[in-house]
Amino acid sequence: MAIIERPTDTPALAPSGGAPAVTPTRSYGYLRRPVQTTGWRSWAFTVDHKKIGIMYGVAAMLFFVVGGVEALFIRLQLAGPEGTVLSADAYNQMFTMHATTMVFLFVIPMAxxxxxxxxxxxxxxxxxxxxxxxxxxLWTFVFGGIFLNTSWFLGGAADGGWFMYAPNSAVPFSPSNGVDYWTLGLLITGIASLVGAVNLIVTVLNMRAPGMTMMRVPIFTWMALVTQFLLLFAMPVITVALVLLLFQRNYDATFFEVAEGADPLLWQHLFWIFGHPEVYIIVLPAFGIVSEVLPVFSKKPLFGYPFVVFSGAAIGFVGWGVWAHHMFASGLGPISVAVFSVATMAIAVPTGVKIINWTLTMWGGKLRFTTAMLFATGLIVMFTIGGLSGVTHSVAPSDTQQTDTYYIVAHFHYVIFGGAVLGLFAGIYYWWPKVFGKLLNESWGKANFWTMIIGMNLTFGPMHIVGLQGQPRRMYVWTENRAGDGFFNIGFWNLVATIGSFILAVGVLFFFINVWVSRKNPPAPADPWDARSLEWMAENPPKEYNFERTPTVHALDEMFHRKYEDVGEGDAHDYVKVATAEEIQAVETANRDDHVHLPSPSYWPIVLSFSLPVIAYGIIYSTLLVIVGLAIATVAMFGWALEPPTADDSEFESPEGGDGGEPSKELVASV
Amino acid sequence: MNNRTSMSVPKGASTVRSVSRRLRIAAAVGLGALVAGCAQDAPQNTFDPAGPNAQRIQNLQVPVFIIAGIVGVITLSVIAFVVWRYRDRGQAIPEQTHGKPALEIGLTILPALILIGVAIPTVSTVFALAETDDTECVINVTGQQWWWEVDYPVQDGCGGISAPIVTSGQMVLPVDTPVLVRGTSRDVIHSWWIPRLNGKRDMVPGRVQTNRMQADEPGIYAGQCTEFCGLSHANMRMEVIALEADDFEVWKANQLSDYESPTNELALAGESTFIAQCSRCHQVNGLTDGDGDPIVSRPDLNVYSGAAPNLSYLMTRTTFAGAMFDLLTPECRADVWEAPPDEFGERYLEGVTPECLNRVQLREWLRNSPAEKPMYTDPNELAATNGLPRGMPYLALSEGQIDELVAYLLERK
Structure with a gap:
């Protein structure tokens, strides 16, 4: 529904008759805005941020499963010497797509x-x-992800690794269309990230409730904001690199053609100037999530909120100055190596600040170990390990031994799985009742957590060993001649890692079982965790218009301060609950806003998104298809522009089953 | 198992041993646990230096790992304490404190100080390892899909080299001599890495990059290409062979020795087969055609990367096909790999004898090389490379031709 209109005596905000006469009522004289509130159309054409968020999550989870299955194939192949589960070619595609899927199609979209x-x-x-x-x-990401994965069935996926170093990505060295799918797929999903980044930045900067200064913004939103800025600046860089590669492969450009005088290191710089901020794009949202979860289950505010905010911002800045630590073996010369080595150590400081702040948040608290809290605590521990192994290879000479070995694989899985993924799961358990109105089962949740933690440590822990024993990454086989036979022999620990990966998979399976068994849980209470931030003032799940009235914010942790009062005298503190969430929500409902205006759904975003893979297939296979795609895009863009700003109210079924009152003539910004 | 190397406990190794003992202590606690006691393990163990360059890295990374381990243990202990001490036991809602700036700043400065302590030796090591003008011997390496060519330019270094030496898969160098490796690539990026001698260095087409190599003791030091280079990246291996100075002189002299015609009928037939089937890519120095003109191979016209291993002295090496396969039978291989340092040179210089030749593997290779090593050689898949294979194509040799070639190649030493 577009406009929630209640019977009211209050005059409309816009002067009556103020609607411009030129406002169209239909696209192409035919299409009104869609109005369905049920069925698939209510999802396909929705512009509701909550439905879009849910679809983002579902799609990301599906890709998580795809990427996970790819990981299991990799581990099966490496379980023993001279593995034969996959051919060399299939293995190279598998590890390329595992990383690409997990980074671009799971972690970023899940965040x-x-x-x-x-x-x-x-x-x-x-x-x-x-x-x-x-x-x-949303739809650009979904179609981009599907497009990328169709390469499996159309001649093979990309086989150059997710870093796709030139010149190995050139046609002579990778003659299938896989790299083209990869390039175009990432260009498409890059559009999704870039558009989303602009959108969310404007949202946070312009649409905060009255009283919510930047230093009262909940920490997750802060970290997500930093992430969006990183995306805003990082995505153009990879886009440039991808366009260069696209033109080299498809239109005879020579950007990375050594025979024509190109320097292959150009690609590495472009890739890692994107690729390292990308690491923070991956972990910062998870940092934000645990910075929400830990205070709630510690019954304390986040320790040093401004430090966490500024260290997040500092990571956002310094993260741009460390890209070449991925290139310590590339031959940059000692001055560059020394500078980037020291800069990389510098970024450990704000990262360490976060770990210290989380620990001190828990210090002196009243800790309740729900599943969400377990995942958050697990993140602190696992990320600490990943962070410290990171410091060991910020030491450039040491890194020349470790880079491109399994030690690095161990490191970044502790950071990305132990950091980002555990944080995302903490968020799933924490906000599930907010989103779906039901709690997830805690017993299954704990099984989920412990199996995943044991599985991840068995998978990625041994990789430290095999890496330091000299096993390089990206090898489709390892040989017994190079495995050793001591306690730290490569053979045994590879087998352990493979077993661990299946335990990890079972842990993830427990999550899906949990979702299934929890589907008939009774409605969750309004405030199941005794939470602290504003989203818990809305109902579970929130109404389409989120809040009955726009809240006015007085403090960081607004919700806590509405629920509790400190009645202690002097330095003594005694927090007394003065209101329940239900009571707070009742007050809001009693004073609800009239004239809540929401944008109407629209046909055009999904149509415009659909045109992108059509164009991409066209670039690979046929110019004719490019023209078709461009035609679809043009129609969609004009339809978008010509669309009436809202659907006519008379087209909606009233939520109460009757007429919701006089149709509003107000315009709603719905770009 | 036959793959242990007796080189793993080098002499001069009191530092190595005490380092590894210190490591063990650190390892008992935390992250360091994962790196301890590696001294007896895999041939590419990164914590088992056998030369001054790797030792320099070792001297840096061991303390860094210990510091990281200590910090990790402290941090994780504090977290464990907090989790246990402040679990919900019905205590009152704690003070809603928003932080203590002095504590915050203190805990920010502390890690910064530790990192400054790490940064200083890091920077000095970076510059020391980049030094190139104190080396006494220059050896070139060139990576291509999926093998390393090693060549020795004419120079006064390396005890004097009067004519270029070209070999592949194994780099032979004199012990205790600082060697400057200059490397590049003919196709994609590869990375030269002999963990026990130094960290890795990418070899990039269009660039010449350097890497210092120096071994304290005679022996064989395993390595592996570590920059993903396509289909058979996993099979692109190499070794460094360190020989005593006089053994190195013997090796050099042999690499420049004149062509020896085959001594028996089978090998003589093999020479013809080689000329017909192999010489368009593989050079054998001194080989002549019927008119007495030298036969010059043209791999630049026949394979995409433009080179193929020089086979003039194939049987002085112990591996083939990008060091993927051993030319020696497992027993003979163990004899070389596990030889004590003072006997190593003698065993290596024996080369591949008829008794030790790994005939099974060599014949398999000649029979159908693409089945043994993933390569791009199927004529139907070579449109992108103008019909040129990447790697050695299937040659449809008869069993008789294979017999002849094995006999011929066995004398290339």
Whole structure:
């Protein structure tokens, strides 16, 4: 529904008759805006940030499964010497697509799911700034991800590794269309990230509720904001690199052609100037999530909120100055290596600050170890290990031994799985009742957590050993001649890692079982965790318009301060609960806003998104298809522009089954 | 198992041993546990230096790992304490404190100080390892899919080299001599890595990069290409062979020795087969055609990367096909790999004898090389490379031709 209109005596905000006469009522004289509130159309054409967030999450989870299965194939192949599960070619595609899928199609979109769903709720807004662009982001990501994965069935996936170093990515060395799918797929999903970044930045900066200064913004929203800025600046860099590669492979350009005088290191710089901020794009949203979860289950505010905010921002800045630590063996010369080595150590400081702050948040608290809290605590421990192994190879000479070995694989899985993924699961358990109105089962949750933790340590822990024993990455086989036979022999620990990966897979399976067994749980209470931030003032799940009235914010941890009062005298503190969440929500409902305006759904974002893979297939196979794709895009863009700003109210079924009152003539910003 | 190397406990190794003992202590606690006691393990163990360059890295990375381990243990202990001490036991809601700036700043400065302590030796090591003008011997390496060519330019270094030496898969160098490796690539990026001698260095087409190599003792030091280089990246291996100075002189002299015509009928037939089937890519120095003109191979016209291993002295090496396979039978291989340092040179210089030749593997290779090593050689898949294979194509040799070639190649030493 577009406009929630209640019977009211209050005059409309816009002067009556103020609607411009030129406002179209239909696209192409035919299409009104879609109005369905049920069925698939209510999802396909929605611009509601919550539905979009859910779809982002579901799609990301599906890709997580795909990437996970790819990982299991990799581990099966490496379980013993001279593995024969996969051919060399299939293995190279497998590890390329595992990384690509996990980074671009799982972690980034999963973080986008949380950002989409939670940011408007956390800042007291009714939607994001540009709802139709939000839908465009979602569908562009979905179609881009599907496009990328169709390469498996159309001649083979990309086989150059997710870093796709030149000149190995050139046609003579990778003659299948896989690299083209990869390039075009990432260009498409890059559009999704970029559009989403602009949207969320504007949302956070412009749409905060009254009283919510930047230093009262919930920490997840803060970290997500830093992430969006990183995306905003990082995505153009990889886009440039991808376009160069696209033109080299398809239109005879020679950007990385050594015979024509190119320097292959150009690609490495471009890739890692994107690729290292990308690491922080991956972990910062998870840092934000645990910075929400830990205070709630410690019954304390986040320790040093400004330090966490500024260290997050500092990571966002310094993260741009460390890219060449991926290139310590590339031959940059000692001055560059020394500078980037020291810069990399420097970034350990704000990262360490976060770990210290999380620990001190728990210090002196009242800790309840729900599944969400277990995942958050697990993140601190696992990320500490990953962070410290990171420090060991910020030492450039040492890194020349470790880079491109399994030690690095161990390191970044402790960071990405132990950091980002555990954080995302903490967020899933924490916000599940907010999103779906039901709690997840805690017993299955704990089984989920412990199996995943044991599995991940058995998988990635031994990789430290085999890496330091000299096993390089990206090898489709390892040979017994190089395995050793002591306690640290490569053979045994590879087998352990493979067993661990299947335990990890079982842990993830427990999550899906949990979702299934929890589907009939009774409705969750309004405030199941005794939470602290604004989103818990909305109902579970929130109404389409989020808040009954736009809240006014008085403090960081607004919700806590509405629920509790400190009645202690002097330095003594005694917090007394003065209101329950239900009571707070009842007050809001009694004083609800009239004239809540929401944007109408739209056909065009999904159509415009659909044109992109059509163009991409066209680039690979046929110019004719490019023209078809461009035609679809043109139709979609004009339809978008010509669309009436809202659907006519008379087209909606009233939520109460009757007429919702006089149709509003107000315009709603719905870019 | 036959793959242990007796080189793993080098002499001069009191530092190595005490380092590894210190390591063990650190290892008992935390992250360091994962790196301890590696001294007896895999041939590419990164914590088992056998030369001054790797030792320099070792001197840096061991303390860094110990510091990281200590920090990790402290941090994780504090977390464990907090989790246990402050679990919900019905205590009152704690003070809603928003932080203590002095503590915050202190805990920010502390890791910064530790890292400054790490940064200083790091920077000095970076510059020391980049030094190139104190080396006494220059050896070139060139990576290509999927093998390393090693060549020795004419120079006064390396005890004097009067004519270029070209070999592949194994780099032979004199012990205790600082060697400058200059490397590049003919196709994609590869990485030269002999963990026990130094960290890795990418070899990039269009660039010449350097890497210092120096071994304290005679022996064989395993390595592996570590920059992903396509289909058979996993099979692109190499070794460094360190020989005593006089053994090195013997090796050099042999590499420049004149062509020896085959001594028996089978090998003589093999020479013809070689000329017909192999010489368009593989050079054998001194080989002549019927008119007495030298036969010059043209791999630049026949394979995409433009080179193929020089086979003039194949049987002085112990591996083939990018060091993927051993030319020696497992027993003979163990004799070389596990030889004590003072006997190593003698065993290596024996080369591949008829008794020790790994005939099974060599014949398999000649029979159908693409089945043994993943390569791009199927004529139907070579449109992108103008029909040129990447790697050695299937040659459809008869069993008789294979017999002849094995006999011929066995004398290339």
């Amino acid at each position: 986008a799911a949380f950002a989409n769903y939670m940011i408007p709720l956390q800042i007291g807004a009714r939607d994001v700034a540009f709802p139709r662009l939000n839908a465009l982001s």
